[in-house]
Amino acid sequence: MVKIIEDVIDFLKSVPPFEFLSDEVINSVTVKTSLEYYPKGTYILLQDGAPSEFLYVIKKGGVKVFRRVENEDIVIDYRSEGDSFGFVSLMSGDKSRANVVAIDDTICYLIPKDTILGLINKYSEVRDFFLRSFMNIYLDKGYREEQSKRSITSTVDKILFTTPVEDIATKEVISVTENTSIKEAAKIMCENSISSLIIMDSNGIAVGIITDKDLRKKVVASARNVDEPVKNIMSYPIIKIDAKDFCFEAVVRMLKYNIHHLLVIKNGKIHGIITNHDIMMLQGLSPITIVRDLEIQQTIEGLINASKGVNIIVGNLISQGAKASNITRIITEINDRIVKKIIQFAERELGQPPVPYCWLALGSEGRKEQTFKTDQDNALIYADPSPSEQEAVQKYFLEFTKYIKESLLKCGFPPCPGDIMASNPKWCQPIKTWKKYFSQWIYTPKGENINLSNIFFDFRGIYGDLSLEENLRDYLLNIVKDQKVFLGYLANLAVRNKPPLGFFKTFVVEKSGEHKDKLNLKIKGIAPIVDIIRLFSLEKSVRETSTLERIDSLRNKHTVVRDYADEIIYAFEFLMLLRMRHQYEQVLQGNVPDNFIDPESLSNLEKKLLKDTFQLLSKLQDILIERYKLMII
């Protein structure tokens, strides 16, 4: 191939969205491309000028994108090598919305409009990239449908190919010697409610297996004497599979030997058994099966087992490209069931509560935005008791909440380090006390009170008498909406963490310590969005607690949200997904999930989207500062 074309191809290959395309396709783009040089100070596109006829990809140098409004320049963006501009005007055919000026001697590749439109029509990756990164109005329904179809058809296969046998194998293997009687073996199987038994020879080597099927066919149906040794009816040789093999391999072996049980071997030793039932369960490992499984449990131990599949489900959903909001919704659903179940157990153990109560989830759990198992954040409201029963009621609920806290811990939810839990007497109170708390925080918005309101005002009733929750929310929304000073404090908190973008959009990361050179996604990205949306919700008396539901509800109520809703939703989904993927990797490696990502580990596309997200955030913070000028300290 010709050297100069090759150079362009190499360059485009490192630039989204071209990085997704084959060399052949990039080549077809390259031959349509021109090279332009713009000395420093050249205006490349003019605000309100002719629509862009090209996508400009910066090869060298940099540009400033800005709008001039009432004799004032508002910088929208700086773009540098590998970035592009001119897309929106090219797509819409509208006049350019901003000026683009070279701030350095700049060389651009110009890709003609028709070529770009062709790519968008043909390659979903390209369409996806442009539609997303330019936070757009063009996202159409057809495209989304196509995406969801794609993920449904491949689900089952993906699980089979990605789940190792050991993840779903039954670990307890019960074995008997080959001379054990059939009667004895059947008894052992019944007692342990297992469908198979491993048969060992005198040297302790697994030589065969007996299953329900063997008992039916070779014993009952053929009227065999049950005092015979099991070796007479066992199936052999026993087929083995390595613990690290994927389930798909297990399916292949079962089909090949026409059997339903495989012995799982790990490091040369018997590790467990995998059955076709396990595989079926795996394929049916949907949130629904887990929830159903949770429902029938009657003990904490049962719950612990039944909730084990959650991480696998999350992993599968991530690899299938599910939206973060769908994943958190499922996690919320499952976690809510666990909490409800535990509360039911508590009622069973301690007797019915003396007065109606409502269990509240707070923080991320309240917002339905939990990812992997996180700290317990909860509280309890109960109906105001008469003075005479006050003491007894309090005593009951303290015992009640202690039981729940400990059970949640057993199920893998660590206690809240700040002790914001219903088991803390302070957060287990009658509704009149809660109202007092809320009014105190709002009327005297000082340090700790502001932090508490950020956690508690996302409360969501999970179990019990939900009218108590409603009552408390009515009270809160009623008193908070005109409290400008309090809202100003919240605004102040929401703009405290500036998005980490310096000039030319290099990431500002942690400067020292364990997380040196890492970016804290939660503090720098997710929390500011959550905080801003919470503030708007309190302003406009929105009852929803999840960030996305709040945005939807605010669309018609709040001018800022009306203008930016789609962009905020997209940015939020993106940040959540990034965090979830990061945490899932940590979980797989057996580490404790955290919020620190390494920007260098991101793909070019992810970097680009992250930058776009932070720009949006910065814009929102500026709007907030403008609106709450007087209150921002």
Next chain:
Amino acid sequence: MIKFFRKSKEKKLISQQMINDTNFVVVDTELTGLNEFKDNIIAIGAIKMIGRTIKIGDIFYRTVSPSTKKFRKESIMIHEITPSELEKCPEIKPILKEFISFAKDNIVVGHCINLDISFLKREIKSNINYNFEPFSVDTLLIYKWLIKKGILPPEFIKNNSLENIAISLGIEAKELHDALSDAYITAQIFQKLLFYLADLKIFNVGELLNIACPDICSYKNIAKKEAYQL
């Protein structure tokens, strides 16, 4: 006489064109040596420009089997094309035809372009009996002219080679010496030089030709030799 008349009429027409709307073809040839009478073309590289826009896909690159087997060691070293590689190359005739239809009547641009043109002219005349007499622009002449005008710094006067000129203008010149890469670099040089001319309010082709059309008679091959730093 008729030919001369036609040419001058064409010149009048083309001179009134705006540079920005004009089609250029930037050309570089690889030669067996610099002797116009003995040496031959072994490769032609060309890239199109419209005004200052370089059309990356609009390129021409062909290696040819030279009519003379004689090879100069130094030109092998320059172009890194070995005689055995050239043996495999096709004949020059069809390639020259292709080149003519590629270049059409575009203004030919190049670094010391008169040398390339004189070789092309001779080969085209002797192989396919066609008079190749395009208008041409020499980037080296524009460069020297801009130095004389004080637009480019006086110390640039020592630069003659394509590589040094490219470097002085901040253009990457890592892949020098195959004909197409050289043409591409020349195109980028031309692109930048046109901006300097625009700053001097030089917008039409007539003015450009006055500055940069090499006078073939008075032009000495020494310039090209210097340019190649032989």
